[in-house]
Amino acid sequence: MPRVKRHDxxxxxxxxxxxxxxxxxxPLLAESRVQTLEAGLDRKLSSLTVxxxxxxxxxxxxxxxxxxxxxxxxxxxxxxxxxxxxSVAPDVSVGAHKWIDLHTHKSAEECASALRAQGFVLCATVxxxxxxxxxxxxxxxxxxxxxxxxxxxxxEAQALCDHRVSIAMYGFxxxxxxxxxxxxxxxxxxxxxxxxxxxxxxxxxxxxxxLRARWRALGIRGLRDVLERSVS
Ligand SMILES: C[S@@+](CC[C@H](N)C(=O)[O-])C[C@H]1O[C@@H](n2cnc3c(N)ncnc32)[C@H](O)[C@@H]1O
Numbered sequence: 001m002p003r004v005k006r007h008d009x010x011x012x013x014x015x016x017x018x019x020x021x022x023x024x025x026x027p028l029l030a031e032s033r034v035q036t037l038e039a040g041l042d043r044k045l046s047s048l049t050v051x052x053x054x055x056x057x058x059x060x061x062x063x064x065x066x067x068x069x070x071x072x073x074x075x076x077x078x079x080x081x082x083x084x085x086x087s088v089a090p091d092v093s094v095g096a097h098k099w100i101d102l103h104t105h106k107s108a109e110e111c112a113s114a115l116r117a118q119g120f121v122l123c124a125t126v127x128x129x130x131x132x133x134x135x136x137x138x139x140x141x142x143x144x145x146x147x148x149x150x151x152x153x154x155x156e157a158q159a160l161c162d163h164r165v166s167i168a169m170y171g172f173x174x175x176x177x178x179x180x181x182x183x184x185x186x187x188x189x190x191x192x193x194x195x196x197x198x199x200x201x202x203x204x205x206x207x208x209x210x211l212r213a214r215w216r217a218l219g220i221r222g223l224r225d226v227l228e229r230s231v232s
């Protein structure tokens with residue numbers, strides 16, 4: 001039987017319920033695996049997120065996903081617009097996309113509205129902007145927007161954001177590579193958010209339960225059969 005993949009798990013959680021999935025799959029896992037996944041849940045940070053607008057290069061997108069996940073982010077948003085659907089080069093993301101939720105949006109406006117409704121302050125990253133990374137207020141949830149390799153962040157996206165922020169540059173190059181910028185911003189801002197929270201992670205109880213069920217179910221062979229046998 002094939003091992004269940006990430007995108008097949010959520011519909012089964014929806015159908016059977018979180019508790020039924022946990023009851024069915026937890027006895028199939030080694031205790032060390034359960035502990036590893038619990039520790040991962042403790043470190044997940046939902047109040048910092050990344051938005052990538054109209055990226056061209058799937059390798060850059062994958063590197064951004066990998067860095068964001070490695071720093072413990074839960075979510076990454078993409079505004080797909082003219083370049084079509086965001087894709088991740090699997091050889092670069094090395095499976096990181098299994099552990100971070102990707103949300104696609106048709107426009108910057110749609111993405112901004114969704115993030116504002118969740119209480120995020122929006123920051124546009126723009127080389128040369130006078131507000132620097134260290135000056136970004138970290139007392140509220142933050143969404144950091146990045147532009148594409150050639151054009152940078154669109155004027156529309158910049159206008160939707162609360163702040164325009166930069167990392168100072170001292171050489172002759174005028175900007176950093178996109179995925180390098182993501183790693184630098186997320187590295188610093190995740191550390192500052194964690195300092196404000198006084199904890200590594202900030203998952204709500206319901207998100208934590210959902211992710212716990214999803215992560216424990218990942219890779220179980222014949223998950224539907226396992227669930228059906230467990231609830232019958
Ligand atoms: C290769 S740069 C784009 C360069 C583009 N010509 C411009 O002027 O914005 C790709 C993205 O990385 C981010 N970035 C690169 N260097 C940055 C810096 N020094 N400060 C803030 N963001 C930067 C921005 O999101 C930018 O849109």
